[in-house]
Structures are given as C-alpha cells and as structure tokens.
Amino acid sequence: MKDEIIRTLEKIRPYIQRDGGDVEFVSVDEHGVVTVRMLGACSDCLSLDDTLTDGIEAILLDEVEGVTAVKLAEPENILF
Incomplete structure (x- = not known):
C-alpha cells in the first residue's frame, strides 16, 4: 500500500508545487491512516x-484501497 500511496502523491505533487508548496509521505498505519507533511x-x-x-485525502481514498483517512504529521521541534 505504501508504494501506491507514494505513486498517487507523486501525481498530485505538481499541482501543490505550482502554488509554492509540497507534500511528503510520512507513514501509513495498520488502520489505513496516512500521515503526510506539508511543506513550503x-x-x-x-x-x-x-x-x-x-x-x-479524497484522491487517496479513491485511488488506494485500504486508505481510510489522511492526517498531518506533528510539527517537528526546531531548536535555534
């Protein structure tokens, strides 16, 4: 399932990148919840x-069997 998720995200990344952002796959758990990190x-x-x-979420639910939800990764603590 992980490879299918990454492949699907690669299809939509150009649209997100066009607005100066990006999306990064972080993980998928045993319940089909995908965690992503939004960048830029x-x-x-x-x-x-x-x-x-x-x-x-709509695209992943439609294209990848077993995906049940999408959530954001917790922000990383950045030390200065």
Missing part, C-alpha cells in the same frame, strides 16, 4: 485543511 507555502496556508481533505 502549504505549511501555513489558510487553505491547508481543504487541500488535505478535499484534495489529498
């Missing part, structure tokens, strides 16, 4: 929730 302009975009649910 997407990381603090006002449309992030819509992009995640109406875009990424």
